[in-house]
Amino acid sequence: MQDLGISVLFRGKNLIRLLGGLGVTLELSAVSIVLSVILGLLLGVVMTLKSRVVRAVCRVYLEIIRIVPQLVLLFLCYFGLARAFGIQLSGEAAAVIVFTFWGAGEMGDLVRGALTSIPRHQIESGAALGLTKGQIYRYILIPQTLRRLIPQSINLATRMIKTTSLVMLIGVIEVLKVGQQIIDASRYDTPSAAIWIYAVIFFLYFFICWPISLLAGRLEKKWQA
Numbered sequence: 001m002q003d004l005g006i007s008v009l010f011r012g013k014n015l016i017r018l019l020g021g022l023g024v025t026l027e028l029s030a031v032s033i034v035l036s037v038i039l040g041l042l043l044g045v046v047m048t049l050k051s052r053v054v055r056a057v058c059r060v061y062l063e064i065i066r067i068v069p070q071l072v073l074l075f076l077c078y079f080g081l082a083r084a085f086g087i088q089l090s091g092e093a094a095a096v097i098v099f100t101f102w103g104a105g106e107m108g109d110l111v112r113g114a115l116t117s118i119p120r121h122q123i124e125s126g127a128a129l130g131l132t133k134g135q136i137y138r139y140i141l142i143p144q145t146l147r148r149l150i151p152q153s154i155n156l157a158t159r160m161i162k163t164t165s166l167v168m169l170i171g172v173i174e175v176l177k178v179g180q181q182i183i184d185a186s187r188y189d190t191p192s193a194a195i196w197i198y199a200v201i202f203f204l205y206f207f208i209c210w211p212i213s214l215l216a217g218r219l220e221k222k223w224q225a
Helices: 006-010 014-047 052-067 070-085 091-116 120-128 133-170 175-185 193-224
Strands: none
Touching: 006 014, 006 193, 014 052, 014 091, 014 133, 014 175, 014 193, 052 091, 070 091, 070 133, 091 133, 120 133, 133 175, 133 193, 175 193
């Protein structure tokens, strides 16, 4: 077992450290996802407004988060703010800000697409029946929007979980960073440790994201039936 390098996983507290790093990953992901959903729902409604100025601002925002890589946004937030404005952020805070900024935009666009996909005549019929705007949202728009939105938002959540691996580059001690620390510490006595550490990290991500992806697929098939 020593020759294969798998023993490094059970040396000292290495496995516990990996699980602790996974906890940091999940915590960052959970906070970012919750904030993204809340802000994205509001943003999606704003995107449906008829104001040209609002639509132009939203379009610029969406283009920024689609064109600029998340890693560049992390560097801008973590290193750029500190140097340009003297704002000191922890790596965790910078990660939450960037992933929320990105996730809210993606979520907002999903909400906008779901709202605009509902046939216009349903809204007009609701108004003809004397429903207020709030009642139209409550009884017509929101239920249908959720059916369209939930599978897509779950897929967005898995993307956000996987993308949190980038935060190791700004010093956050998450699961991938812990893995690298263990590999570096075992470089001379266990040269083959890397394959085992990265294999464990692979399976940790897989067993977190795979059930979520299955849930999204089942919901999508169920509601499209």
